Every structure is written in structure tokens, then in C-alpha cells.
Amino acid sequence: MAQKLFLTGGGGMVGRIIQEHPAAAGWDILAPASKELDLTDGTAVADYLWRNKPDLIVHAAGKVGGISANMAEPVAFLDQNTMIGRNVIVCARDAGIKKLINLGSTCIYPRAAPNPLSEDQILQGELEPTNEGYAIAKIFALRLCEYIRREDQTFLYKTLIPCNLYGPYDKFDPKNSHLVPAIIRKVHEAQRDGSSTVEIWGDGEARREFMYAPDLADAVFRAADALPDLPDCMNIGVGDDHTINDYYETVARVIGWEGSFTHDLTKPVGMKRKLSDTTKQSAWGWHPQTSLEDGVAKTYAHFLEISAS
Numbered sequence: 001m002a003q004k005l006f007l008t009g010g011g012g013m014v015g016r017i018i019q020e021h022p023a024a025a026g027w028d029i030l031a032p033a034s035k036e037l038d039l040t041d042g043t044a045v046a047d048y049l050w051r052n053k054p055d056l057i058v059h060a061a062g063k064v065g066g067i068s069a070n071m072a073e074p075v076a077f078l079d080q081n082t083m084i085g086r087n088v089i090v091c092a093r094d095a096g097i098k099k100l101i102n103l104g105s106t107c108i109y110p111r112a113a114p115n116p117l118s119e120d121q122i123l124q125g126e127l128e129p130t131n132e133g134y135a136i137a138k139i140f141a142l143r144l145c146e147y148i149r150r151e152d153q154t155f156l157y158k159t160l161i162p163c164n165l166y167g168p169y170d171k172f173d174p175k176n177s178h179l180v181p182a183i184i185r186k187v188h189e190a191q192r193d194g195s196s197t198v199e200i201w202g203d204g205e206a207r208r209e210f211m212y213a214p215d216l217a218d219a220v221f222r223a224a225d226a227l228p229d230l231p232d233c234m235n236i237g238v239g240d241d242h243t244i245n246d247y248y249e250t251v252a253r254v255i256g257w258e259g260s261f262t263h264d265l266t267k268p269v270g271m272k273r274k275l276s277d278t279t280k281q282s283a284w285g286w287h288p289q290t291s292l293e294d295g296v297a298k299t300y301a302h303f304l305e306i307s308a309s
């Protein structure tokens with residue numbers, strides 16, 4: 001009899017990719033959309049968990065977006081993600097569910113923390129203002145898992161802290177895109193329209209670490225089978241980063257567009273660098289397998305599919 005997995009955020013990029021991972025076939029997955037189960041409704045979440053009693057929860061739901069979305073809606077990013085995190089984690093504990101994987105984000109690290117960012121730097125300094133609300137909500141959920149474990153070690157509530165992610169089912173709308181899907185759309189449209197230039201936000205010298213989301217799904221299923229051995233929180237990353245300009249060059253190469261780039265220095269740039277320390281991940285014996293070129297090519301192929309449909 002397959003174990004029951006309650007996956008929050010099943011309709012999103014990470015959630016859909018988790019359900020497409022080969023290991024998903026070994027689980028009986030419950031993945032209600034927000035219209036079926038609004039995770040901001042604590043009573044509904046408690047009722048759902050008591051009725052379904054999953055063996056494991058993977059918490060991938062949230063209000064998620066890139067730098068401009070975070071700057072535009074700090075209240076919603078803080079309020080919704082805190083409510084969702086509290087309801088999923090506390091209601092799980094109250095329902096006696098013993099296994100939970102919570103997804104954090106490397107945006108929780110102090111903006112001035114020396115890179116690479118290690119897990120012991122959490123709360124050791126001011127947060128990045130452009131996504132402070134979201135980061136506070138992510139820190140809240142991470143600490144909530146740790147406190148529950150501190151009160152009762154039988155609750156295996158652990159947090160995986162992914163670096164920036166991209167991949168199929170990403171958000172390509174400029175309103176809430178992260179960098180990679182934003183570049184894919186801009187360069188694709190420049191090629192389609194015969195434009196010779198594409199605009200980069202900022203000077204392009206900021207650095208980011210982006211991991212292909214299917215690699216995170218692989219780490220999640222590996223973690224599901226190894227929860228007792230995991231630390232309370234662990235970065236999940238590629239362990240190397242590139243400048244924003246490099247990402248634009250890579251996407252242009254993959255798409256085959258040979259134009260040039262301009263820089264809009266009035267645009268927000270966020271953290272100068274956000275590279276995760278993958279020492280714990282390496283000790284755990286896992287590393288992502290997808291190169292940036294391959295990941296971008298697969299994401300672009302998916303983008304073309306959904307654009308054509």
C-alpha cells in the first residue's frame with residue numbers, strides 16, 4: 001500500500017514537477033488546488049488533515065514571485081505566506097502527522113552576509129528590503145518546524161532551502177517572473193519580432209544561483225526517505241553562480257538570438273549575490289545533475305509548447 005503524501009502547491013512549478021518525478025509513482029499523492037483547499041483557512045486545513053491523515057507533507061505552496069512582484073505586494077507576501085506556513089505546519093502537528101518537508105528560500109539570508117550563504121547565518125543580519133516580507137514568512141515557517149521538533153523530537157519537520165529555481169511551469173508573466181523565465185520571454189519575443197536589443201534590469205553584474213526545478217524534486221524525494229538523517233535545515237543548490245549578464249547570454253545562445261543588450265539602471269537589482277553554501281548538501285551526498293544550458297533548453301521547449309497551445 002503506497003504511503004499518502006499531501007503536497008501543497010501542487011498546481012505551481014515545483015508542485016507540478018514533483019508530481020511528474022518518477023518517484024511520485026510510489027506515493028498516493030493528494031494535491032488539492034487552492035480553490036479546493038485554501039491554505040489561509042486554518043479550520044479547513046485542520047479538517048483536511050484530520051480526514052486524510054497523510055504520512056508525509058511536502059509544503060510547496062505560497063505566494064511566490066520575482067523581485068518586482070515582491071516589491072509591489074509586501075503585505076500579501078508576508079501575510080499570505082505566514083498564514084499558509086502556520087496553518088500547514090501547526091495543523092499538521094496538531095493532527096499528529098510526523099513527517100513534513102518545508103520549502104524555504106535563499107532569500108532568507110541577510111543581505112550583507114558573506115557568500116556562500118550557510119545555514120548558520122539565518123537571522124544574523126538585516127534582510128534584503130526588496131523581498132523582506134516574503135523572507136520573514138519563510139524564516140517564520142523554518143523556525144516553526146524547528147520549535148516543533150525541539151518540543152517533540154518525534155516530529156520530523158525539516159526545511160530544505162532551495163536557491164533560485166527555474167523550469168517548466170515557471171511564471172513567464174513579467175508581473176511576477178523571476179529572472180530566467182523573464183529572459184526567456186524577452187529574448188523569444190525579440191527573435192519573433194526581429195528586435196535587435198533586449199533590456200536588462202540593472203547593470204547585470206549582480207550574481208544569482210539558479211537550479212533547474214526538476215533537480216529540486218529529486219532532492220525532495222530523496223529527503224522524504226531520509227528525514228531522520230537530515231539537519232533541521234539544509235541549502236539545496238548548485239553551488240555556483242553567474243552574473244545576470246551571463247544568464248542573458250546563455251538564454252540568447254540557446255534560443256539562437258544574436259542581438260545586443262541594453263541596461264536600465266533604474267530597475268531594482270536586489271541582493272548583489274545570493275550563492276548558497278552546499279557543504280551540508282554535499283555531506284548528504286546529493287548534487288543537482290542539470291547544466292544551465294540543458295535546463296534553459298528544456299524550459300524554453302516547454303515555453304514554446306504552452307505558447308503554441
Ligand SMILES: NC(=O)c1ccc[n+]([C@@H]2O[C@H](COP(=O)([O-])OP(=O)(O)OC[C@H]3O[C@@H](n4cnc5c(N)ncnc54)[C@H](OP(=O)(O)O)[C@@H]3O)[C@@H](O)[C@H]2O)c1
Nearest residue numbers: 009011012013014033034038039060061062064105164165
Ligand atoms: N521559484 C523559485 O525561484 C523558488 C526559489 C526558492 C524557493 N521556492 C519555494 O518553492 C515553493 C514553490 O514555489 P513555486 O515557484 O513552485 O511557486 P508557484 O509556481 O507560484 O506555486 C505556488 C503554489 O502555491 C499555491 N498557493 C498559493 N496560495 C495558496 C493558498 N492560499 N492556498 C492553497 N494553495 C496556494 C498555488 O496554488 P494554486 O495554483 O492552486 O492557486 C501555487 O500552485 C515555494 O515555497 C517557494 O517559496 C521557490
Ligand SMILES: C[C@@H]1O[C@H](OP(=O)(O)OP(=O)(O)OC[C@H]2O[C@@H](n3cnc4c(=O)[nH]c(N)nc43)[C@H](O)[C@@H]2O)[C@@H](O)[C@H](O)[C@@H]1O
Nearest residue numbers: 066067070107131134164177178179182201206268269270
Ligand atoms: C527566489 C526568489 O528570489 C527573488 O529575488 P531575486 O533573486 O532578486 O529575484 P529575480 O526576480 O529572479 O531577480 C534576479 C536578478 O535579476 C535581475 N533582472 C534583470 N533583468 C530582469 C528581468 O527582466 N526580470 C527579473 N525578474 N529580474 C531581472 C534583477 O534585477 C535581480 O538582480 C525574491 O524576490 C523572491 O522572494 C524569491 O526569494
